[in-house]
Amino acid sequence: MSIIIRVEDLRAVYLVREGTIKAADGISLDILENSVTAIVGESASGKSTIIEAMTKTLPPNGRILSGRVLYKGKDLLTMREEELRKIRWKEIALVPQAAQQSLNPTMKVIEHFKDTVEAHGVRWSHSELIEKASEKLRMVRLNPEAVLNSYPLQLSGGMKQRVLIALALLLDPVVLILDEPTSALDVLTQAHIIQLLKELKKMLKITLIFVTHDIAVAAELADKVAVIYGGNLVEYNSTFQIFKNPLHPYTRGLINSIMAVNADMSKVKPIPGDPPSLLNPPSGCRFHPRCEYAMEICKKEKPKWIRLDGEAHVACHLYEEGRPLK
């Protein structure tokens, strides 16, 4: 599989009154074509920042400090605004986390489809538009006639989320990025969306990137998992390997904290300590205050992003020193 998006040393911060929040700090990541990549981390670990910085859709107080995002050999970050506007949605579509408020309350659903098409200079007749929109809505298992003529307030949360996905698929994008597609939804609707994404993956030739705090969702859907902690990427591997043999102490903690229905409660181990403040992140490895394997060097030096055998990438001093986790 070839690489469709290559992220190199991406740094993004948010400017707030108290200083700068270092939400994405030196992220390097290769996204493979037609694969499903999950970006997993706790809340406020900088997951959304990565994908928003990649697509240059950070909120107004967000700033990209450095890095490159190569898509088909071109850097999205230095591209002219007009050129980027054309790629957005047509080739790279991003469904934001706030699905509940992402539709214009005074416009019918169909109008959202219409202006999206118009924005990209696609010349479809009205009946063509209805046909294409209906096709995508059926794909996400919504009833097109009812939904297209509804206003957002007439739709439930799960329906709105699916409308956004249908809207994202409208122009057959190459890459579809979803920010927390299942959070803020009830368990049944969550299962529905996951099922839906699985089907899309089978039906379409598409590269999916999604952000989640729920590692179980990642296990269900993803081919590859990137684990992020405190604005740093700590591990990137195939889903199978991540679960079978987690390399980073944080990944291991994350997997140990999953609660299965039939799990033995005594074996569920939460990670001790609190997530780091990104305003004043810890020195060296940002995980060191919570890490049971922390060494002297972990407090001083930031671990390098190293490639181990196969697809495995990890940022941990244990591996730099050749003392892998057992």
Place this chain on the structure above:
Amino acid sequence: MNYFVNRLLYLLVVFVIAISGVFVLVNNMPGDPAYGLAVYIAQQRNMQFEQALEIAHKMMGIDPHESVVTRYVKFMNNLLRGNFGYSTFYNTSVNEIIARALPWTLFVISLATFISFSIGIYLGAFAAQKRGKTIDTLISTLASIIQAIPPFILAVLILFVFSVRFRLLPLGGAYPVDMEPSLSISFIGKVLLHAVGPILAVAIPQMASWTLSMRGNTAQVMEEDFIRFAEMRGLADSVIASKYIRNNAMLPLVASLAIGIGYMLGGQTLVESIFNYPGIGFYFGKAIAVRDFGLLTGLFSLIVIGVIVATFVADFVYALIDPRVKLK
């Protein structure tokens, strides 16, 4: 549909309460409303005051021995038939005065509102989009100051500067006294020129307050998630500015627009008095000055009806443009 029936019933109740309030208020005013007219008749016809008072009562349709309830029923009955009462000062029915004055008031108010609303919306949206820049600070500061100027002060100022000092505008009235109303270009021109003063006095403070409201609403809408999502979809800035930002920011203002027109029917008493502009406000001021109870009651009722109709229109318009109201 249910929504409108509800609103209509609600406004009907408001109407009865408000009109009853007008009745109670005027009914409890000290003095006989026919007193002034009786004095006038006694002088004119050189007759006894008691006799003149009786005639005056007859002319005004008042029976001093009637109970309050009968009078109330009569008053309501008259009003529902579209009879607003009798003006003793002008010696004519209030309906006639309304017919004469209402067009002028509606003319000035609608023009002033239209101008101030269009400019205010534009300035407010513009300021919000330049938030934090010098031009925004300038617009908001000026608007805050201008908004606080009472229209009648502005009216005196305009009259003094443009009419007295520079003689650019006429001193008062709706058209020159020596001109016969006609549809000629020169007459229409004069009418417009005479309306400039009152329109400016009403429109300028209003424009400032539209600007401030629109700026606030726009700034709020710009923070909404659906704006960012529209940007993510690659929509052009102009589409986002109009269909996404302006339409949503304007919604609450359209409702206040309709209600505002209703209130202004009687709210510009001082401005119209200063410009001697023969609108409802002018007659209202006159009625207070000469204690013309009949005219006062009639105009009061008209204003109440105006506000209620405007409220209903506002509800209707709001439901028409905001699906959230209609569908709930």
